[in-house]
Amino acid sequence: MGSHHKREKGVALPASLVQPPAAGVQGLPGSGAAALLAAIGEAPGLLCLVCGPRHSVVWTNAVFGRLAAHGSPSGVPLATLIPGLDPRLVEALDGALASGEPFLVAECPLALQPGAEERVVDFAGRPFRGAGGHIEGIVLQGTDVTDRVRAAEALKAHRDRADSILDQLGDGFVVLDEEFRVVKLNPAALEYDGREEHEIIGKTHWEAWPTLASPSLEDAYRCCRDEQVQVTVLRRYRGPGKDRWLELRICPVPGGVVSFYKDVTERILAEEALRAGQERFRALVEAVPHQVWEAAATGEAEWFNRRFYEYTGASVDDLDNGSWLGVMHPEDKAATASAWSCAIAHGTVLESEFRLRRAADGAYRWFMSRGVPVHDGEGRVVRWIGTNTDIHDQKTAARALEATNAMLEERVAESTRERDRIWRLSTDLMIVIDAQGRVAAANPAWKALLAWEEGELIGRPFRQLLDPDGAEAVCATCEGAIPLRCENRVRHRDGTFRWISWTVVSDEGYVHAIGRDVTAEREAEKALAQAEEALRQSQKMDAVGQLTGGIAHDFNNLLTGVIGSLDLIRTRIAQNRSGEIGRYVDAAMASAKRAATLTHRLLAFSRRQPLDPKPVDANLLIVFMAELLKRTAREDIDVEERFTEGLWLTHCDANQLENALLNLVINARDAMPAGGRIVIGTANLSAPDAAAAAGHGVTPGDYVVLSVADEGVGMSQDVMEKAFEPFFTTKPIGQGTGLGLSMVYGFVKQSGGHVRIQSQPGRGTTVTIYLPRYLGADMPVPAAARPAPEGRATAGARLLVVEDEPVVRALAVEMLQEMGYVVLSASDGAEGLRILQSGETFDLLLTDVGLPGLNGRQLADAARLVRPDLKVLFMTGYVENALLKEGFLGPGMEVIAKPIAFDALMEKIEAMIRRA
Numbered sequence: 001m002g003s004h005h006k007r008e009k010g011v012a013l014p015a016s017l018v019q020p021p022a023a024g025v026q027g028l029p030g031s032g033a034a035a036l037l038a039a040i041g042e043a044p045g046l047l048c049l050v051c052g053p054r055h056s057v058v059w060t061n062a063v064f065g066r067l068a069a070h071g072s073p074s075g076v077p078l079a080t081l082i083p084g085l086d087p088r089l090v091e092a093l094d095g096a097l098a099s100g101e102p103f104l105v106a107e108c109p110l111a112l113q114p115g116a117e118e119r120v121v122d123f124a125g126r127p128f129r130g131a132g133g134h135i136e137g138i139v140l141q142g143t144d145v146t147d148r149v150r151a152a153e154a155l156k157a158h159r160d161r162a163d164s165i166l167d168q169l170g171d172g173f174v175v176l177d178e179e180f181r182v183v184k185l186n187p188a189a190l191e192y193d194g195r196e197e198h199e200i201i202g203k204t205h206w207e208a209w210p211t212l213a214s215p216s217l218e219d220a221y222r223c224c225r226d227e228q229v230q231v232t233v234l235r236r237y238r239g240p241g242k243d244r245w246l247e248l249r250i251c252p253v254p255g256g257v258v259s260f261y262k263d264v265t266e267r268i269l270a271e272e273a274l275r276a277g278q279e280r281f282r283a284l285v286e287a288v289p290h291q292v293w294e295a296a297a298t299g300e301a302e303w304f305n306r307r308f309y310e311y312t313g314a315s316v317d318d319l320d321n322g323s324w325l326g327v328m329h330p331e332d333k334a335a336t337a338s339a340w341s342c343a344i345a346h347g348t349v350l351e352s353e354f355r356l357r358r359a360a361d362g363a364y365r366w367f368m369s370r371g372v373p374v375h376d377g378e379g380r381v382v383r384w385i386g387t388n389t390d391i392h393d394q395k396t397a398a399r400a401l402e403a404t405n406a407m408l409e410e411r412v413a414e415s416t417r418e419r420d421r422i423w424r425l426s427t428d429l430m431i432v433i434d435a436q437g438r439v440a441a442a443n444p445a446w447k448a449l450l451a452w453e454e455g456e457l458i459g460r461p462f463r464q465l466l467d468p469d470g471a472e473a474v475c476a477t478c479e480g481a482i483p484l485r486c487e488n489r490v491r492h493r494d495g496t497f498r499w500i501s502w503t504v505v506s507d508e509g510y511v512h513a514i515g516r517d518v519t520a521e522r523e524a525e526k527a528l529a530q531a532e533e534a535l536r537q538s539q540k541m542d543a544v545g546q547l548t549g550g551i552a553h554d555f556n557n558l559l560t561g562v563i564g565s566l567d568l569i570r571t572r573i574a575q576n577r578s579g580e581i582g583r584y585v586d587a588a589m590a591s592a593k594r595a596a597t598l599t600h601r602l603l604a605f606s607r608r609q610p611l612d613p614k615p616v617d618a619n620l621l622i623v624f625m626a627e628l629l630k631r632t633a634r635e636d637i638d639v640e641e642r643f644t645e646g647l648w649l650t651h652c653d654a655n656q657l658e659n660a661l662l663n664l665v666i667n668a669r670d671a672m673p674a675g676g677r678i679v680i681g682t683a684n685l686s687a688p689d690a691a692a693a694a695g696h697g698v699t700p701g702d703y704v705v706l707s708v709a710d711e712g713v714g715m716s717q718d719v720m721e722k723a724f725e726p727f728f729t730t731k732p733i734g735q736g737t738g739l740g741l742s743m744v745y746g747f748v749k750q751s752g753g754h755v756r757i758q759s760q761p762g763r764g765t766t767v768t769i770y771l772p773r774y775l776g777a778d779m780p781v782p783a784a785a786r787p788a789p790e791g792r793a794t795a796g797a798r799l800l801v802v803e804d805e806p807v808v809r810a811l812a813v814e815m816l817q818e819m820g821y822v823v824l825s826a827s828d829g830a831e832g833l834r835i836l837q838s839g840e841t842f843d844l845l846l847t848d849v850g851l852p853g854l855n856g857r858q859l860a861d862a863a864r865l866v867r868p869d870l871k872v873l874f875m876t877g878y879v880e881n882a883l884l885k886e887g888f889l890g891p892g893m894e895v896i897a898k899p900i901a902f903d904a905l906m907e908k909i910e911a912m913i914r915r916a
Contacts, residue, residue: 040061042061042062043061043063044063045061045063045141045142045143045144046060046061046063046064046121046140046141046142046143046144047060047061047063047064047139047140047141047142048060048061048064048073048078048139048140049137049138049139049140050078050093050137050138050140051136051137051138052137053097054077054078054079055077055078055079055090055093055097055138056075056076056077056078057073057074057075057076057077057078057081058074058075058137059074060073060074064142078093078140082110082111083111084109084111086105086108086109086110088105088108089105089108089123092105092123092125093125093138093140096125096126096127096138097127097135097138100127100129100135101127102124102125102126102127103124103125104122104123104124104125105122105123105125106122106145107120107121107122107145107149108120108121108122108123108142110142119144119146120144120145120146120149120150121142121143121144121145121146122142122143122145123140123141123142123143124140124141124142124143125138125139125140125141126138126139127139171188171260171261171262172185172186172188172189172192172193172260172261172262173185173186173188173189173258173259173260173261174189174205174258174259174261175253175256175257175258176205176221176256176257176258176259177255177256178225178255178256179204180204180205180206180221180225180256180257181202181203181204181205182200182201182202182203182204182205182208183201183256184201185197185200185201189261192263205221205259206218209237211237211238212235212237212246214235216233217233217235217248220233220248220250221250221257221259224250224251224252224257225252225256225257228252229252230249230250230251230252231249231250232247232248232249232250233247233248233250234246234247234248234264234268235248244263244265245263245264245265245267245268246261246262246263246264247261247262247264248260248261249261249262285305286305286306286307288307288387289307289390290307290387290388290389290390291304291305291307291308291311291367291387291388291389292304292305292307292308292385292386292387293305293308293371293385293386293387293388294383294384294385294386295371295383295384295385295386296383296384297344297380297381297382297383297384298344299340299343299344299384302383308388311356311358311359312327312356312357312358312359313327313359314327327356327357327359328354328355328356328357329354329355329356329357329364331355332353332354332355333354335352335353335354336352336354336369339351339352340352343371343373343384344381347373347375347381348373349370349371349372349373350369350370350371350372350384350386351368351369351370352368352369353366353367353368353369353391354366354367354369355367356388365390365392366390366391366392366395367388367389367390367391367392368388368389368391369386369387369388369389370386370387370389371384371385371386372384372385372386423443424443424444426443426445427445427448427449428445428514428515428516428517429442429443429445429446429449429450429490429500429513429514429515429516429517430442430443430445430512430513430514430515431443431446431457431462431512431513431515432510432511432512432513433462433510433511433513434509434510435509435510437461437462437463438459438460438461438462439457439458439459439460439461439462440458440510441454441458442454442457442458449498449517450490450491450492450493450498451492451493451494452465452493456493464491465490465491466488466489466490466491467488467489467490467491467497469489484503484504485501485502485503485504486501486502486504487499487500487501487502487518488500488502490515498517498519499517499518499519499521499522500515500516500517500518501515501516501518502514502515503515562588562592562595566588569581569585569588592899595899613651613652613653613751614651614652614653614654615649615650615651615774615776616649616650616651616652616654616657616774617647617649618647618650618657618682618704618706618771619643619644619647619682621654621657621658621661622641622643622661622680622682622706623641625658625661625662626639626641628662629661629662629665629680632662632665632666632669633665633668633669633678634669634675636674636675636676637669637672637675637676637677637678638676638677638678639665639677639678639680640677640678640679640680641679641680641681642679642680642681642682643681643682644681644682644683644684646684647682647683647684647704648684648702648704648773648774649704649773649774649776650704650771650772650773650774651751651771651772651774651776652747652751652753652771653747653751656747656751657747657771659743659747660743660744660747660748660769661680661706661708663741663743663744664708664744664767665678665680665708667741667767668708668709668710668712668765669710670712671710671712671713671714671764671765672710672711672712672713676710676711676712677710677711678708678709678710679707679708679709679710680706680707680708681705681706681707681709682704682705682706682707683704683705683707684702684703684704684705684773685698685702685703685704685705685770686702686703687699687700687701687702687703688700696754696756696770697754697756698753698754698770701772701773702772702773703753703770703771703772703773704770704771704772704773705768705769705770705771706768706769706771707766707767707768707769708766708767709764709765709766709767710764710765710766711764712764712765713761713762714759714760714761714762714763714764714765715757715759715760715761715765716761720757720759723741723757724741724742724744724745724755725742741767744767744769748769748770748771751771751772752771752772753769753770753771753772754769754770755767755768755769755770756768756770796820796821796822797821797822797843797844797913798821798822798823798824798840798841798842798843799816799821799822799823799824799842799843799844799845799846799909800823800824800825800826800832800835800836800842800844800845800846800847801813801816801823801824801825801826801846801847802825802826802827802828802829802831802832802845802846802847802848802851802856802859803825803827803847803848803875804827804828804848804851804852805848806827808848808898809825809827812825812846812900812905813825815902815905815906816846816909819906821909824840824842828851828852828853828854829847829851829852829853829854829855829856829858829859830853830854832845832847832859832863833854833859833862833863836862836863836866836867836870837866842867842870843871843913844870844871844872844873844909844912844913845859845860845863845870845871845872845873846873846875846909847859847860847872847873847874847875848874848875848876849874849875849876849895850876856874856875856876857874860872860874860890860893869892870892871892871893871912871913871915872892872893872894873893873894873895873896873908873909873912874889874893874894874895874896875895875896875897875898875900876895876896876897876898892912894908894912896908
């Protein structure tokens with residue numbers, strides 16, 4: 001800025017402004033420039049020149065000068081001249097001084113004098129340059145915009161108040177422009193919508209809420225905008241997770257429309273529920289089988305449902321003029337009017353019965369009318385609601401019931417009289433016993449039958465009248481709650497007893513019993529039982545006679561062979577013809593073996609044969625017998641096996657099972673003289689209960705089933721009933737002993753099983769054996785897998801033979817000594833035990849089972865106490881049932897049957913000693 005100043009009207013200006021160049025300012029002379037400057041000084045608004053880095057005021061116009069706090073603002077920094085100068089203006093001045101660029105700072109607060117009203121000014125600044133191009137200062141012009149700012153602030157405050165009021169509304173509103181684009185939403189609208197404001201603003205109503213879009217809604221918006229009228233619309237809104245009813249109130253506003261909306265879902269649902277309830281009520285009223293009515297507080301009828309009009313034939317007009325009362329029976333009007341008067345006077349429920357005429361046939365029917373008063377808030381009756389219920393049938397039934405009751409009472413009286421007659425005249429004993437077991441009543445039959453007077457019985461304990469041996473059972477029966485029957489002896493007054501059959505029932509704390517004298521029947525039954533027992537004994541003796549006759553016949557034949565052969569041997573020895581002895585020895589031996597076989601079959605039938613039970617696989621047993629069975633059958637007979645996989649084990653004597661199967665195959669073969677087929681089958685049978693077991697004739701349990709079926713001549717029913725009897729046979733004389741099936745039967749029963757026959761004449765026979773399942777751990781060892789003996793045991797093994805039969809004992813000792821054994825013998829168990837306890841060592845004890853005194857098993861048990869490892873071989877030809885129970889043979893014990901074959905005895909002893 002230059003240093004030369006000149007004051008003009010008290011304002012120092014730069015020389016470049018007050019001393020224009022010779023050519024003038026833009027062609028004006030110097031005096032013209034001064035005049036121009038003077039005119040600018042009087043211009044409206046604020047105008048000043050500032051120079052220097054402190055922006056000192058070097059010139060102001062008149063307005064600025066009048067407003068300035070300093071009398072002469074010239075030379076005063078602008079920040080001093082204007083207290084609290086807007087920092088934006090200072091920053092703009094600094095920037096313009098540096099850059100030479102003009103600037104504009106809007107709405108700067110300004111107070112030039114203390115206490116003066118603050119004004120708002122828009123400042124515009126333009127730097128000016130000197131002759132050398134340097135910036136000499138800045139022309140600063142201020143325009144007072146206070147009124148405009150105050151008006152804008154007032155408008156904004158007004159709008160803020162309006163927005164605040166709208167924001168506080170519980171209802172949502174949306175402001176839309178003339179194109180129906182969203183301009184504003186209040187918080188309620190945003191909260192209800194669930195989206196952010198920026199997601200909605202600027203979109204059309206249809207873009208923002210597509211589920212509300214419809215031609216009718218568009219027409220409503222356009223009508224509001226174009227016709228400047230308010231429109232109310234009800235719409236269903238399905239937004240994200242919403243299904244609501246909205247009431248839209250669309251109002252015109254400048255530049256668009258505003259839509260206020262309210263969620264009226266609850267109201268709509270309530271209205272719908274109300275409508276549905278009204279419909280249900282109407283349907284209910286029409287559906288109920290009653291006449292429904294409504295009356296005023298005075299009792300005048302105002303409304304009936306359809307059923308009343310259908311029944312009476314009256315019309316709505318009849319209701320208005322009261323002529324409907326003509327359908328009521330004249331005799332009932334007075335009582336009905338009285339009931340109405342009482343109900344109206346006291347505000348109580350109306351109940352009245354009357355008859356109404358039916359239009360269809362003119363008949364009167366009884367109705368029960370019941371009306372309930374409806375009260376207002378103050379408790380006054382404002383109306384009545386009620387029903388007429390058809391009770392004609394009940395009335396008729398009640399009258400009929402009264403007649404019936406009268407008839408029943410007469411019948412009950414007659415029945416009571418009849419019961420009393422039965423009580424007095426019955427020949428059966430009748431008695432009533434109280435809860436303490438004392439006699440409460442007894443009929444006259446007690447005197448006629450047992451000579452007891454009623455007075456002697458009343459109050460007496462009933463137990464005293466009974467036989468003590470059965471009193472407990474009868475008293476227990478009397479204490480039961482259901483009808484029961486029992487028999488007991490009742491004491492006669494003379495001390496004797498008679499058998500009485502009682503029927504006992506309990507009722508209301510008392511026991512009622514009727515007794516019939518069955519003494520004669522009991523005596524007749526006893527006599528019949530004795531006769532039946534005598535008959536059974538006679539039949540038993542006949543059977544024993546048949547059995548002993550058959551045994552005697554067969555044994556006589558066998559003994560003839562034995563005795564005859566021995567006589568011839570003795571004769572040939574006396575004749576020194578010993579070369580022929582062998583033939584007679586063979587004949588005697590054959591007869592003896594046949595006798596042994598017969599004995600075994602008899603023992604099997606009696607279930608007393610000695611058995612050696614072990615776990616047996618029936619499938620495996622049949623496989624090893626297959627060749628024997630096929631050879632037994634003829635060439636014109638096919639033998640077929642049908643095995644069940646997974647067959648259970650059974651526990652029985654394998655040798656006896658083999659004999660049983662062989663006998664059955666032989667019988668099947670003989671039943672098919674023309675050839676055919678034999679089927680041997682196996683199966684598992686589980687019979688868990690009595691019902692399942694009954695179909696097979698067994699007791700409940702698991703069984704291994706073996707069957708032999710043929711296609712032979714079959715059996716009749718009477719033959720099947722005798723098939724298991726000993727010596728019964730249908731074969732020709734000389735072809736059968738009649739002991740085959742009886743042996744099978746005895747073996748199976750002895751093994752705990754069952755056998756049955758199914759057959760029809762001409763259609764073959766099936767014999768089925770049921771043997772109990774074995775559940776132990778031992779596995780059967782097939783015969784082919786058993787090791788063969790490698791020769792006799794070492795000579796010198798020590799044996800003790802205990803046998804009470806001298807001949808048998810002597811033969812056994814001699815045979816064993818022949819084989820090189822050291823043998824001691826005893827004639828009974830006591831002697832054998834003394835020898836065993838003497839300290840001598842023995843490898844095996846050979847003892848008979850049926851010894852006198854100490855039997856064979858008792859001897860073995862006593863010997864094992866001192867010799868736990870002693871091997872025991874039992875000899876027996878007859879085994880008692882008690883000894884046949886499972887567990888008779890302990891470890892290291894075996895049994896051999898009499899008569900004993902020498903070779904079999906040697907093999908058995910040899911095998912037992914080798915195992916030791």
